[in-house]
């Protein structure tokens with residue numbers, strides 16, 4: 001996991017690399033302003049959201065970027081619906097690019 005400083009927007013994302021033996025290593029990036037802007041339930045929700053991207057990638061070979069509601073539904077299962085809704089409201093209000101997360 002990497003913390004990114006001085007982000008212009010609230011954001012988090014996952015990416016991966018393949019090793020020479022074909023294994024995938026996932027990296028989670030979090031803008032440090034998330035730590036200041038979200039409470040612990042909202043932070044858990046965004047971490048679960050990114051974990052859900054990894055689950056979908058492992059299952060379907062895609063991060064499911066076009067169907068974020070499925071990722072958020074899974075995040076709600078992993079954490080709480082209230083935390084996900086609150087995170088989404090706060091991130092939308094703060095101008096988070098939901099297509100990028």
Ligand SMILES: [Zn+2]
Nearest residue numbers: 068071100101
């Ligand atoms: Zn996302």
